[in-house]
Amino acid sequence: MNQIKTKRKPTNFLLITLLLQCAIYLTVFFNVPIARQVLCFIYFTFLPGLIFVKLLRLDKFEIYETILFSVGFSIAFLMFAGLLVNELFLLFGYLHPLSIWPLMIVLNTLILIGGLLVYIRDKGVEVVKFNVSKTSLAYLLFLALPLLSIAGAMWVNVYGNNIILLLLIISVVLLFAAGVFSRKILPTKFYPLTVILIAIAILYHSSLISKYIVTFGSDVPVEYFAFKLTQNNAHWSSTNPFPGNIGYGRINTMLSVTVLPTIYSTVLNVDSMWIFKVLIPFIFSLVPLGLYYTWKGYVGEKYAFISVFLFIAQATFYTEMLALTRQMIAELFFALLFLVILNKKFGSSNKIICFTIFSFALVVSHYALAEIFLIFIFVALISFVFLKRSSRNITVGMVVLFFVAMFAWYIYTSNSSVFDSFLSYGDYVSRQLSDFFNPASRGETILRGLGLEEPPSVWNLISRIFAYITEALIVIGYFGLVKKRTWNQPGNGEHFVFISISMSFLATLIIVPGLANTFNMTRFYHVLLFFLAPLCVAGGETLVRFVFRREKELFVSVLLVIVLGAYFLFQTGFVYEVTKSESWSVSLSKNRMDALRLYNDLGYVDAFSVSGARWLSNNVNYARSVAYADVISAFNILRIYGGVFYIDVLSNVTTVAHDGVVYLNALNIANEKVYGMGLSWNCSELSSIFDDLSLIYSNGQCLVYQNTG
Numbered sequence: 001m002n003q004i005k006t007k008r009k010p011t012n013f014l015l016i017t018l019l020l021q022c023a024i025y026l027t028v029f030f031n032v033p034i035a036r037q038v039l040c041f042i043y044f045t046f047l048p049g050l051i052f053v054k055l056l057r058l059d060k061f062e063i064y065e066t067i068l069f070s071v072g073f074s075i076a077f078l079m080f081a082g083l084l085v086n087e088l089f090l091l092f093g094y095l096h097p098l099s100i101w102p103l104m105i106v107l108n109t110l111i112l113i114g115g116l117l118v119y120i121r122d123k124g125v126e127v128v129k130f131n132v133s134k135t136s137l138a139y140l141l142f143l144a145l146p147l148l149s150i151a152g153a154m155w156v157n158v159y160g161n162n163i164i165l166l167l168l169i170i171s172v173v174l175l176f177a178a179g180v181f182s183r184k185i186l187p188t189k190f191y192p193l194t195v196i197l198i199a200i201a202i203l204y205h206s207s208l209i210s211k212y213i214v215t216f217g218s219d220v221p222v223e224y225f226a227f228k229l230t231q232n233n234a235h236w237s238s239t240n241p242f243p244g245n246i247g248y249g250r251i252n253t254m255l256s257v258t259v260l261p262t263i264y265s266t267v268l269n270v271d272s273m274w275i276f277k278v279l280i281p282f283i284f285s286l287v288p289l290g291l292y293y294t295w296k297g298y299v300g301e302k303y304a305f306i307s308v309f310l311f312i313a314q315a316t317f318y319t320e321m322l323a324l325t326r327q328m329i330a331e332l333f334f335a336l337l338f339l340v341i342l343n344k345k346f347g348s349s350n351k352i353i354c355f356t357i358f359s360f361a362l363v364v365s366h367y368a369l370a371e372i373f374l375i376f377i378f379v380a381l382i383s384f385v386f387l388k389r390s391s392r393n394i395t396v397g398m399v400v401l402f403f404v405a406m407f408a409w410y411i412y413t414s415n416s417s418v419f420d421s422f423l424s425y426g427d428y429v430s431r432q433l434s435d436f437f438n439p440a441s442r443g444e445t446i447l448r449g450l451g452l453e454e455p456p457s458v459w460n461l462i463s464r465i466f467a468y469i470t471e472a473l474i475v476i477g478y479f480g481l482v483k484k485r486t487w488n489q490p491g492n493g494e495h496f497v498f499i500s501i502s503m504s505f506l507a508t509l510i511i512v513p514g515l516a517n518t519f520n521m522t523r524f525y526h527v528l529l530f531f532l533a534p535l536c537v538a539g540g541e542t543l544v545r546f547v548f549r550r551e552k553e554l555f556v557s558v559l560l561v562i563v564l565g566a567y568f569l570f571q572t573g574f575v576y577e578v579t580k581s582e583s584w585s586v587s588l589s590k591n592r593m594d595a596l597r598l599y600n601d602l603g604y605v606d607a608f609s610v611s612g613a614r615w616l617s618n619n620v621n622y623a624r625s626v627a628y629a630d631v632i633s634a635f636n637i638l639r640i641y642g643g644v645f646y647i648d649v650l651s652n653v654t655t656v657a658h659d660g661v662v663y664l665n666a667l668n669i670a671n672e673k674v675y676g677m678g679l680s681w682n683c684s685e686l687s688s689i690f691d692d693l694s695l696i697y698s699n700g701q702c703l704v705y706q707n708t709g
Contacts, residue, residue, distance in 0.1 A: 215603025
């Protein structure tokens with residue numbers, strides 16, 4: 001399959017836009033099932049961005065780059081257009097601006113104007129056609145990966161059998177190896193699509209393992225609560241409804257978890273649960289594609305493909321990130337910003353326009369990632385000044401623009417919750433400095449990463465060995481890069497500076513007590529892999545050159561496939577499941593996993609607990625009733641499915657107020673335990689609390705009591 005670029009008059013594009021708009025209006029007005037969901041998703045996710053690509057005349061893009069930038073521009077458009085609709089309609093007294101028809105009319109009008117501008121501006125536009133010739137067998141197998149992933153997750157959910165998912169993981173490793181070793185099996189022109197398909201398959205094997213949201217101990221309960229508040233009100237308010245809660249305030253300022261999912265759920269008319277479980281992960285799957293194109297010009301197609309596999313293989317990508325909706329969206333812009341900075345295809349004017357759009361989109365998507373990006377470009381600018389080297393890709397104006405955008409949004413939204421949070425993190429780190437010489441102050445993740453924590457089993461030991469090898473190769477790769485001085489070659493300077501900043505950032509996280517806890521070390525490492533992953537390949541090259549006194553590409557490939565293949569099998573939990581040892585994989589091992597780990601640490605939830613939470617939401621007036629639950633229900637189940645934010649955590653000294661309700665989830669009933677903040681009690685120890693309560697709801701595995709006395 002080859003791509004051919006031809007000139008086509010923009011009249012066709014305008015006609016297609018008009019026809020799509022007619023189809024969208026009809027499917028929405030008559031609420032045609034499936035057609036509405038499919039057409040609206042494709043239309044709003046790709047077309048607005050494609051208009052931007054055409055208006056900017058980014059004709060040098062490959063087809064997958066066009067898709068990548070089209071989705072990036074489209075997501076930015078939806079957030080900013082949604083914000084415009086929200087503010088303008090509220091200004092004129094319309095209280096529900098994010099309802100279906102205000103959104104449809106304004107969004108479609110803006111898209112139509114864009115289509116007209118394309119027609120007026122261009123005499124002809126380049127379009128991509130596909131010439132289908134002989135198709136690789138591996139290409140067809142890669143196309144089947146997402147289907148295998150979806151089928152495997154459904155098979156586990158229905159029958160409790162994980163054989164299809166095990167086959168999926170083995171298939172990914174084998175096809176990855178085939179792609180590295182044989183261009184006949186997988187030609188390099190298929191690498192971009194392969195990256196997308198592997199990413200989708202691995203993300204969906206985790207996100208679809210339950211029909212409910214699995215929180216993985218992250219922020220999605222608060223994100224989902226902020227989204228539902230926006231969706232139910234059909235408008236977004238920057239004012240924090242819980243003034244004393246800075247954490248909620250900073251999440252509420254993010255359009256990525258308020259306005260964006262509200263637009264999608266409204267125009268698609270689907271259960272909002274699937275927006276978080278299917279649609280957002282699909283958008284996130286394009287992040288590895290952005291990294292592939294960023295690295296491709298620096299290390300070549302093959303090594304960029306291998307580097308992306310390391311990025312995907314690291315467990316944070318398909319576990320913790322799935323419960324961080326705002327970061328999934330933000331990482332798309334994070335990747336696009338670096339691609340814009342480092343890509344030579346952009347003219348100066350297009351570079352500034354794209355940088356501006358994606359900068360604002362990043363700022364309103366995730367506060368911490370925006371701060372990290374500012375650190376990167378600011379330090380890079382200072383580095384070039386210090387080295388007395390000029391850079392056309394990073395300028396003072398770009399740094400100032402990003403800083404002003406970030407400062408303005410974070411100061412003037414939600415009573416500056418994000419800015420206050422940033423200051424509180426700084427204060428936290430400064431207080432931790434007194435424990436500088438205490439290794440435990442760095443956190444258990446860093447201790448584990450440095451080999452200072454004893455593994456619980458021999459399989460964990462082997463897993464850590466492969467993880468340590470990837471870390472060692474990254475370090476070796478960096479020093480090998482410095483020794484080769486390839487960064488002195490034209491076009492490599494910015495890459496090397498960003499890599500050096502990442503290495504320095506990683507060292508700082510290890511050295512400074514408490515710093516890793518401000519964002520979570522696993523998330524920090526995941527973000528730093530945006531630049532560190534190619535160093536693993538460079539480390540393999542350096543090691544092979546040292547052993548054989550010359551660089552042998554085949555030996556480098558063998559080394560990296562063995563290390564990364566094994567790393568992936570351990571990270572996904574495949575080895576732990578096959579050996580029936582202790583596992584953290586919900587997808588592969590949830591049916592044999594310890595219930596407390598599954599429900600508490602990983603945030604899995606069952607249908608009985610959800611039914612009880614929804615009953616509570618529909619039948620209890622929280623304005624006059626205080627809700628009580630254990631810590632699992634308080635910070636997870638009841639926030640997502642009960643629609644209540646503040647819940648008193650049960651303990652052995654709880655006194656239930658008049659009309660107060662006590663919620664017990666399925667784990668409480670099965671284990672006869674109530675879990676508090678780091679403590680747990682047998683239900684018998686809390687029997688005095690329930691003596692004065694009446695049972696008002698039961699579905700067999702979830703109970704609700706009320707103090708009616």
